Amino acid sequence: MKKYWLMKSEPGEVSVDDALAAPKSTVAWTGVRNYQARNYMRDGMQVDDGVLFYHSSCAEPGIVGLARVVSTPYPDPTQFDQKSHYYDPTSKKEEPRWQLVDVQMQKKTRTLGLPELRAKPGLEDLVVLRKGNRLSITPVDPKHWRLIVKLLG
DNA sequence: GCCAACGTTGGC
DNA sequence: GCCAACGTTGGC
Numbered sequence: 001m002k003k004y005w006l007m008k009s010e011p012g013e014v015s016v017d018d019a020l021a022a023p024k025s026t027v028a029w030t031g032v033r034n035y036q037a038r039n040y041m042r043d044g045m046q047v048d049d050g051v052l053f054y055h056s057s058c059a060e061p062g063i064v065g066l067a068r069v070v071s072t073p074y075p076d077p078t079q080f081d082q083k084s085h086y087y088d089p090t091s092k093k094e095e096p097r098w099q100l101v102d103v104q105m106q107k108k109t110r111t112l113g114l115p116e117l118r119a120k121p122g123l124e125d126l127v128v129l130r131k132g133n134r135l136s137i138t139p140v141d142p143k144h145w146r147l148i149v150k151l152l153g
Numbered sequence: 154g155c156c157a158a159c160g161t162t163g164g165c
Numbered sequence: 166g167c168c169a170a171c172g173t174t175g176g177c
Contacts (some may be wrong), residue, residue, distance in 0.1 A: 008175090034160075057175055114176080132158040133172045
C-alpha cells in the first residue's frame with residue numbers, strides 16, 4: 001500500500017532546485033538525526049511512496065514540489081564522515097544508527113505556503129500544521145495528499 | 154532575535 | 166527512573 005510523507009529541507013542546504021539539478025533529480029536524504037524521523041524512513045517508507053517536498057527555515061516556508069521515494073533504507077554516509085556537520089562519533093560502521101532513503105523529484109510546484117495550507121478546509125489535521133511541530137518527516141494522510149495535489153494544480 | 158515546544162543528556 | 170538543564174527546530 002502506497003503511503004505519503006512530508007519531508008522538510010532547508011533551501012539553504014538542499015532546495016527543490018538543488019534536488020531537480022541532481023543526477024536523476026534524486027537526492028539522498030542525509031542529515032536526519034531524530035529517531036522518529038529516522039524510523040519513518042527505516043520502517044515506514046517503501047519505494048514509490050509519495051513525498052511532499054517542503055522548504056523550512058526560510059522566507060516562505062511551504063510545499064514546493066512533489067517527489068517520491070526511490071530506494072529502500074540504507075546507512076546515512078554522513079554519520080561516518082568526520083568533516084560532515086552530521087558526523088556522529090557514537091555510530092558504529094557495523095551498526096549504523098542513521099538510515100536514509102533516496103528521494104526523486106517528480107515536479108517542482110508553486111510554493112504552497114503555510115497561510116494557504118492553514119486556510120484550506122480539510123487540511124486542519126495535517127501534521128506539519130500542528131503547533132510546535134518540529135519533526136522533519138511526517139506521514140501525510142491520503143486524503144490530505146489528494147487535496148494538496150489538487151491545490152497545486 | 155524571540156520564544157514555544159520538544160528531544161537529549163546526565164546527575165542522582 | 167526522574168527531572169532539570171541544555172540544545173535544537175522553525176515560524177514569526
